[in-house]
Structure formats: C-alpha cells, structure tokens
Amino acid sequence: MLELTNLSASYQTIHGPVHVVNDVNFVVQDNEIFGIAGESGCGKTTLLKTMYDMLEYPLVIDKGNVRLSGTKDGESFAYDSGHIRKAWWKHISYIPQAAQSVLNPIMKLKYQFLDSIPEDERKNETQEQTLQRVAGYLEELSLSPDVLEAYPFQLSGGMRQRAIIALATFMTPNLILADEPTTALDVVVQRGILMMLMRLQRKNRNTLVIVSHDMGVHYQMTDRIGIMYSGSFAEMGRTEEIFKNPVHPYTRMLIDALPKVGDRSQKVGIPGRPPALSNPPPGCRFAARCPHATDRCRSEVPAFAEVRPGHFAACHLLEKEAKS
Amino acid sequence: MNGPLLELNQVTKVFRIGGMLSRKRIKAIDNVSLSITSEKPIILSVVGESGCGKSTLAKMILRIHTPEMGTIRLNGRDYADRKGFDSMQFRKAVQPIFQNPYESFSPRKTVDTYLYNTALRLKIAPNREAARQLIDDTLRDVGMSLAVVQGKYPTQFSGGELQRVSIARALLTKPKLIIADEPVAAIDASMKMNIVNLFRELKEKYHVSFLYITHDLSTAYYVSDLIATLYRGSLIEYGPAKDIMDKPAHPYTELLMNAVPRVGDKWAVDVAMPDMEEKEYALTCCKFAPRCPYATEECRQSCPDVVSLPGERKVLCYHPLVKPEGATT
Numbered sequence: 001m002l003e004l005t006n007l008s009a010s011y012q013t014i015h016g017p018v019h020v021v022n023d024v025n026f027v028v029q030d031n032e033i034f035g036i037a038g039e040s041g042c043g044k045t046t047l048l049k050t051m052y053d054m055l056e057y058p059l060v061i062d063k064g065n066v067r068l069s070g071t072k073d074g075e076s077f078a079y080d081s082g083h084i085r086k087a088w089w090k091h092i093s094y095i096p097q098a099a100q101s102v103l104n105p106i107m108k109l110k111y112q113f114l115d116s117i118p119e120d121e122r123k124n125e126t127q128e129q130t131l132q133r134v135a136g137y138l139e140e141l142s143l144s145p146d147v148l149e150a151y152p153f154q155l156s157g158g159m160r161q162r163a164i165i166a167l168a169t170f171m172t173p174n175l176i177l178a179d180e181p182t183t184a185l186d187v188v189v190q191r192g193i194l195m196m197l198m199r200l201q202r203k204n205r206n207t208l209v210i211v212s213h214d215m216g217v218h219y220q221m222t223d224r225i226g227i228m229y230s231g232s233f234a235e236m237g238r239t240e241e242i243f244k245n246p247v248h249p250y251t252r253m254l255i256d257a258l259p260k261v262g263d264r265s266q267k268v269g270i271p272g273r274p275p276a277l278s279n280p281p282p283g284c285r286f287a288a289r290c291p292h293a294t295d296r297c298r299s300e301v302p303a304f305a306e307v308r309p310g311h312f313a314a315c316h317l318l319e320k321e322a323k324s
Numbered sequence: 325m326n327g328p329l330l331e332l333n334q335v336t337k338v339f340r341i342g343g344m345l346s347r348k349r350i351k352a353i354d355n356v357s358l359s360i361t362s363e364k365p366i367i368l369s370v371v372g373e374s375g376c377g378k379s380t381l382a383k384m385i386l387r388i389h390t391p392e393m394g395t396i397r398l399n400g401r402d403y404a405d406r407k408g409f410d411s412m413q414f415r416k417a418v419q420p421i422f423q424n425p426y427e428s429f430s431p432r433k434t435v436d437t438y439l440y441n442t443a444l445r446l447k448i449a450p451n452r453e454a455a456r457q458l459i460d461d462t463l464r465d466v467g468m469s470l471a472v473v474q475g476k477y478p479t480q481f482s483g484g485e486l487q488r489v490s491i492a493r494a495l496l497t498k499p500k501l502i503i504a505d506e507p508v509a510a511i512d513a514s515m516k517m518n519i520v521n522l523f524r525e526l527k528e529k530y531h532v533s534f535l536y537i538t539h540d541l542s543t544a545y546y547v548s549d550l551i552a553t554l555y556r557g558s559l560i561e562y563g564p565a566k567d568i569m570d571k572p573a574h575p576y577t578e579l580l581m582n583a584v585p586r587v588g589d590k591w592a593v594d595v596a597m598p599d600m601e602e603k604e605y606a607l608t609c610c611k612f613a614p615r616c617p618y619a620t621e622e623c624r625q626s627c628p629d630v631v632s633l634p635g636e637r638k639v640l641c642y643h644p645l646v647k648p649e650g651a652t653t
Contacts, residue, residue, distance in 0.1 A: 187583040264546055273482050
C-alpha cells in the first residue's frame, strides 16, 4: 500500500520555487490499478517521481510523506520517503516515460538485465542461470528471448517498451509505477502493452499506478482514477463512477473531448491552457477555463471534499448543490 | 480544372536495409495507387501502425523521396519531369505539417522568422509590411495572432499552440493540398480535438485538401471523407470513411478499430501484436496472414488481388468481411 500524506513538492529555480505538487493526500490500496489523468504540465510525472523517491535537485519535497508498506514472501516491509530507494526493483519499480529511449544503445539487452538485477536476488546463480530465468520470463510475456541478444536499436519501439516492462516486473514488485507507458506508440501496440500490464497485475496481484493523458486508456485499465489539474487532484473516485457521474467541470470536459469511433458529432477540446505553475492564480486554478466559474472560484481555493462515499472532488459548485 | 489534384499511379518505393553491401531490400511502398480529386476539397486519411509506410508515402508526395516505380502527378504534371515541373509552384501548392512541432521549429529561432521566410521567399507577399498583414490574418484563422507569436521561441508555446502556428505557416501559401503527418500524435488528448476541428474548418475556408496521416482511427473517422489503410507498404483498404467505420472489409482495419481505447465497452480479447517489421515486409503471401484471425491456406500461399466492393470501396483480401459486388450471398 502506498500512502501520500500532505505531500508538496517543488522545483527550485532562480526565480524561486515552483510548486508542482500541492498538498496531495491519497492512498493506493494493494491489488488495485490506479490511474492518474491530466494534461501535460499538470504535475503527473513529478508526483510519480516523489512516489518513487527519485528526487534529484532541483526537485525537493517541501512537506509531507510517502509511505510504502506491504508484505512480500511473508515478510512485511515499510519505507518512508527518503528510504524508498532501498525498495527499488524488489518492492517498487518504475516504467519511465518514453521507456524506449532509456536503454543504453551500445549494450546488449542481456547485460542491461543483468545490471539491473540486484546481487541478493540472483541467489548465487551464474550469469547463464540468471539469463535463463530472464528468458523464461520473457517467454511468459510472449516476447521472444532473442531480444536479449539484440541491441536496443534493433528492436521496434513496442518491443523495447515490452522489454522494459519485463525488466521492471521481473522481480514481481509490490508496486509498479508506469508513466505514460504507451505514448509515442501506435494504437495496436498500445493495446498489446496495456493488456500485458493488466495480465501481469492480475497474475501477481500487485498494485499498478498508471499515468496517462488519454481517458480511454484509463477507462480500459483502471479501478480507480484521480484527475490532476495544476499540481493537485481535481477529482478522484472509482473509474465507472467518474465516467458515469463526473462532478468536476474539468473531468466532464476531458471525457467530452474524447473522440469515439462511430461518432461524428462535433466535439470540442478544452479551450485555453493550464496556468503557469510558477505564478498560479488565486482561488480555483481551473477557474479561467471553467464555464461555470464565479467570483468565489477566482478568489478562494476549493477544498478536496468527499461528494459521495469514495468519490472526492475540489469544486465550489458542488458545495452549493449539496446545500440546496 | 479537371482531372485529379494529386494522382499516384502504381507507386513503389524500395529501401535497401543492412550494411553497405547488403542486398536485402524492402518494399516500403508496394504498388500504391491513390488519387485526390480537384473538384472539391476533401480530407483523405491514411491509417496504419508504425512502420507501415505512411511517412514514406508522405515524403514521396512532398518530393523528399523519389519512387523507384510508378508516377506521381500533381495537376497532371509528373514529378519526374524535371523540365516541365515548376518547384516554386509545387511548394505553393503542397505544404507539410509534421508530427512534433517542437522538432519542426528550431529552438534557436523565433517562430515568426519561419512565417516571414515562407511568405517572402515564396514571393507570396511583395514586402515585409504585406507579409505582416498576411501572417496576422492567417494566424487569426487558426486561433492565434501575430501579437501573441511575435518574438517568441518554440519552447514558450504549448504543443497545441505550436502546432497551430505550423498549420498557419502551411496555409500562408494558399496551398491546394496539405500533407499532415501524424499532426496530433504528440499532443494532449484534450487539445487534439481543437486541432482536428481546425482541419474541418480550414478545408471549407481555404478550399484545401488534407492528406491526414495517422494511426488513430477515432480522429481519422471524425474528420475524414475518405480513408485508406496501409499495411506493410500495401494499400489494403480504401473507401468512404463512414462505410469503412460502419463495416470494415479488411480484417486489419477491424483490428485497428478495436485497438482504440474507448469509453463504453471494455477490451475482452487480446490483440495480435506485430512481429519484426523486416520479416513481415519480406513475406510473399498476404502480409497480414500471420496475424489474421481469418487466414486460410490460400492467404499463406499467395498474394490477393484488389476486390471492388459496393460504394466505391476497394479491399486487398481473399476473404473480405463485406461481400464483394456481384457475389451471390
């Protein structure tokens, strides 16, 4: 289970700190696929980095904590932010954005696999034995073991991405963070990869956090979904509930912007662009693009409150509805 | 004007792969014939997954690659005719929009330099003052303005905004045809629709046809009049967008359609993933046969011919999912 409490993170720049994650609170349960949606620049990747404890200056955690806990092979473990690094690969792993380009281009894949598997996981095996295990695992994922002998540039984007996923899941970590695992891939490969992730999750009963800007992907994959806007969550709840009854205007617009096969009616994208995080407006950050914005929205920050059991949203309009 | 605006007649492009002495060849585009009418502006989508030859096709139409076989004609003029072909005229008539707007503009130049260069070098505007007016008008048509764009570098724009600027740049020459190679693939889902809607508007306003190259069938269907599906270099299905979406005739088009992540019905069956591209290009039978759920012995032995279907549709398949003209059942 992954718990985020009052987490705020910022990038330190010469013009002062840019607050990219603002007071985020949520829990990802075990055996769950949790989706994070939002436009580019809303802080999705930064949030994921703080969850993975991949904090490199200028990114710093201002306050709050991330706690990773659970049991694996009968042993329970718990790590707080600052120590999650110790759990890398074994308990938590990360599939970065554009994973196709994170492989070393001048190293055969097998050496990259060997490099990433920690010593104690290898259990006194020889390199060949470890590679055999890896090859067996690749076959399970219907990936030809030939890829181990290939250099990254000999494989297509989809193949590289699948190899990365194999590497990230080889030690069956309790939590997998996937950052836009299928952007830059075409739809057929995207579907193949997402289904592979789903199969793995079902088999290992671990937790998957998936970040994507495509609401269609979230509908297909996730159990719960959180919609991020400008550094904090606008809405969070069960996926079916969110798609059936979105309460935040932003979520509604995101869903409406989705083109559908078999529907040629006029669709509109979301007008405007998200506010600059370096100088955010007061009040609700979505107010400038929201068709229902009032003066109160422009001055007062809405609270992230429970609308229905398990369904949270941050919007002033909802309070009014609840009162009346 | 009569005759088609753009006509591709049995075009084939061969690439040599491997080392310098390698004799391995792949047909990146294999015997493709297509035409775009000059009677009214249309949007023709070319769909297919990565490595199917979409971009090669676009590059041939843009005269970046020359085909090994076949002819490409613009307004009846053959590309290969060096004397009779007016490059200046061609550049005015055909304009590209590329996938990643951050890569199509140099990060060290301001964006408006490109706009001025296009307007002045192609002699669309006689002087800078006239160019300024033209650029401002065009930018306004795509929802921007010169005041917003002036003096800014590409990194100061969002992807959607920058893509709008590149559309405006293409429009400056009042082209007849715009080749849009994956114009929305690198753009956020929420901005995608704004760009695609823009194509629809501009088609009417500027009387410009679009060749819209994409792997995303949902936007292709939304925007286009005609759809052509490419698979490993062959044109496997062609026809009006609505008919194809209602009932795809080629199993591959069906596969593409089912792969779009949509809201409504959840994925049930797994999808057939592509093998190494090189292997699939080398096949002499139907290239889709190894992945096709309906493949028979016939498909694995020889290559099918083009079959005409009702409603000006064409499909390259032994067992089309829509019954051909004159079929008994």
